[in-house]
Amino acid sequence: GDSVTQTEGQVALSEEDFLTIHCNYSASGYPALFWYVQYPGEGPQFLFRASRDKEKGSSRGFEATYNKEATSFHLQKASVQESDSAVYYCALSDRGYGGSGNKLIFGTGTLLSVKP
């Protein structure tokens, strides 16, 4: 079945550091790829999405580019802030034909801690 792999379980940075969180996927079709962020005590929040090869998604200074050849969607931010500390999830969803796409398949999540 479809799956998402996030390599880093935890990332510890200082403010203004560059962030990369790696995300690779395995899917039979042509899925949409997402990044969600979860703050303590809250549900995940949509960050952005990309649905075709080479498309860049971005929001709040974060960005990722859909790479079909490498099956990747790595999250990057040029300069992190303490307020970015949270758990970040990469996810995929297929096209939804026949209702099978009405679900997100999440990676294992990456806990980002940013020191001031």
Add this chain to the structure above:
Amino acid sequence: ETAVFQTPNYHVTQVGNEVSFNCKQTLGHDTMYWYKQDSKKLLKIMFSYNNKQLIVNETVPRRFSPQSSDKAHLNLRIKSVEPEDSAVYLCASSYGAGYAEQFFGPGTRLTVL
């Protein structure tokens, strides 16, 4: 206020008891979901409803039963809870299928003693 609301916030119960969780969305969406988030923060889809119709039913023990009275409400009942049911249950909603952004509620934390 438009959002996804869940009740209760927390629930502590004994093994074998029955529990029910409620979810309501005021976003005008037509699709609602239940996800389970375990102690390691792993998030997995359980069920999905589109306009009150069950469309996704992952491999979930039979003691779990969702119910939708209309497209704005989705409940989850667990008959005879087990210790492994301890988790955060997250409700979400979206408009349309597949590529749609999902909006999540704050979750219900279940502890089974």
